[in-house]
Structures are given as structure tokens and as C-alpha cells.
Amino acid sequence: MKPPSKFRAVKVTALAGGVGGARLANGLAQVIEPPSALTVIVNTGDDFEHLGMKISPDLDTVCYTLAGLGNPSTGWGRKDETWEFMQQIRNQGLPDWFNIGDKDRLTHLERTRQLENGETLTRVTRALCHQWGIEAVVLPMSDDPVPTIVDTVEFGKLGFQEYFVQHRCEPTVKGFEFPGHTIAHATGEAIQAIHNADVIVLCPSNPWVSLDPILMLAGVREAVMAKKVIGMSPIIAGKTVKGPAAKMYAELGVLPSALNVAAHYQDILTGFVIDTVDDDLADGINGLGISCLATDTLMTSTEKQAELAAAVLDFALKQKDERKCLCGA
Numbered sequence: 001m002k003p004p005s006k007f008r009a010v011k012v013t014a015l016a017g018g019v020g021g022a023r024l025a026n027g028l029a030q031v032i033e034p035p036s037a038l039t040v041i042v043n044t045g046d047d048f049e050h051l052g053m054k055i056s057p058d059l060d061t062v063c064y065t066l067a068g069l070g071n072p073s074t075g076w077g078r079k080d081e082t083w084e085f086m087q088q089i090r091n092q093g094l095p096d097w098f099n100i101g102d103k104d105r106l107t108h109l110e111r112t113r114q115l116e117n118g119e120t121l122t123r124v125t126r127a128l129c130h131q132w133g134i135e136a137v138v139l140p141m142s143d144d145p146v147p148t149i150v151d152t153v154e155f156g157k158l159g160f161q162e163y164f165v166q167h168r169c170e171p172t173v174k175g176f177e178f179p180g181h182t183i184a185h186a187t188g189e190a191i192q193a194i195h196n197a198d199v200i201v202l203c204p205s206n207p208w209v210s211l212d213p214i215l216m217l218a219g220v221r222e223a224v225m226a227k228k229v230i231g232m233s234p235i236i237a238g239k240t241v242k243g244p245a246a247k248m249y250a251e252l253g254v255l256p257s258a259l260n261v262a263a264h265y266q267d268i269l270t271g272f273v274i275d276t277v278d279d280d281l282a283d284g285i286n287g288l289g290i291s292c293l294a295t296d297t298l299m300t301s302t303e304k305q306a307e308l309a310a311a312v313l314d315f316a317l318k319q320k321d322e323r324k325c326l327c328g329a
């Protein structure tokens, strides 16, 4: 198959969570020329401290994927990983519910060391990206702590990784809390990247716990709304490719569907990309005042990531700049 064409002189800023976000970001980095015209602003609501290490799962997933270092089957962690550290953790009877490979551990140790020396997460991430040869710009959404808390029926309030990894997303979700957001700031770099962008892409990440935490930071939503904004559904035929988004929708009393994801972002989207299997939802999405593209959205290889990214950018660039208005005009 012919490789997708390159997009020159287009500045794209993508908002991303973990695996789905990393895959589309990797597609965008393949088709944007130069790749440094791509900025990825990453959710840090999943960050936590474990065994003395400061861990940023979504930042690492995005960076490993962009660097070609990621584990393609899990989507998180490193490829060709070894597990001696985890074996020692188990031998010592220490908490072993969060799997940290030996190569991955070095990232957490280095991040922890630099943060304890007074560096910001933005500068630590820049240094790691440089070390891994990543040309795209990867930014944490904030340099402040912004933990996501999941309120559950069975266990009450859980830290995100307790909910996601320790409890395998099994507890019933009642809602979410973002206690850091009252004082946290988006970084100046993240806000500037939104202002500078020709197109904003909302990656196919979990709306509730990956993209909302970014959009809720003061100033982000307003900056995004001044731009052409293309979203993409992480829900295909009522299910998620990876992660608990569909389960969360159902538990929160909302039908998991691409239409309801579009409705979630209705005020900020100019365009929305759904999978061809959900073609019948396009009229409903148009009815929200959002242009809709139906295409194959499964990113099962790096080539498919690039093809999808090219389709998203083609769609974005064909859109007119003005937003549709359904306000009775």
C-alpha cells in the first residue's frame, strides 16, 4: 500500500492519555513534516508514587511509543523487557500489584532523581525525549500534582492506579474527583502549544479520566475553543479497544457510543472521527453541529497509525475555519 502523504507546515497539538493516545500520536509523528511540528500534551492524572519512585504512566506510554521502545502487545511498558526487579519485590514480600520492568524502572528512577533535584516534570520529560531521539514535543499537562480519584461503589475513593491496575477496573464507578485542579496550572508550554497550533487533535483516549483532566485545567478549554478541533471516538460499536471507557459510560448511566463521546465534547469540537462500523451515528453527530468522518480507526500496526493520522489531518484541513452554530440563526 502507498504510504500516506506528508503534511508540511502544519502545526498540530494533540491531547492524549495512554495507549490509544500514544498510537495516534505515533501516526501523527510519522506524517507531520518535520515531526517537531507535533506537540503532544499528555494527561498526568494517572501519575503516582510507588516504592519511592515517581511514575508517569501516560507520559511514558507516549514517549516509549514515539521512540519505538514500547511493548506493542500491552501498549504500556518497554519492549524486550526483563523482570528481575519484580522477582526481587515478590521475594521480599513487597507490594507487587504494579509491574515495573527493569528497563522501565530506570526511567522512574531518573525522573525521581531529577524531580528531587528541583527539575520540573516538563524539563525532565524534555531530557528523556532528547535521550530517546524523539523529535515531536511531548509535554505533561501540568508540573503540579493533579491526581485523578475514582469514586467506586465497592471501595469508595481509589487512587487511579489502585482502581486501574490493583483492582483491574472491576469496581463500579460512581464518579471522579480531581482535587489538585483547584490549585494546579497547565504549563505555559502547554498553553502556548495550543495557541500556536493550526489543528488540535483530541486523541482516542478516555474522555472521563484522560482528556477531561487536561481540558479542566484553567485556560485550556478556552484556548482549545479558539481552534479547529478534531476528536476521535475511543468507543467502537459500543466497546473500547483498550481500557475502561465503555464500562465507565455504562456505570455512569450513559450509553457507551461514539455519539455520546461526541456529545461529551460538543462545545469544543469542529470535527469528529468515528469507525466505519458506527457509520449510522454520523447523522446524529452532524446534528450536534459537528462534521463527521467515518473511517477505519483500528490502529493495529504503525502503518495503520500513520494512515489514520493522515485521514484525520486531511479531514481537518478540508474543514472551514468558522464553527457551526446551532443557535437558531
Ligand code: FO1
Pocket: 017, 018, 019, 046, 056, 057, 058, 060, 061, 076, 077, 097, 098, 099, 100, 104, 161, 164, 165
Ligand atoms: N497497566 C496494567 O494494567 N498493569 C500494570 O502492571 C501496569 C504497569 C505499568 C508500569 C508502568 C507504566 O508506565 C504503565 C503501567 N501500566 C500498567 C499501564 C498504566 O497504569 C495505565 O495504562 C494507564 O495509567 C492508563 O492510561
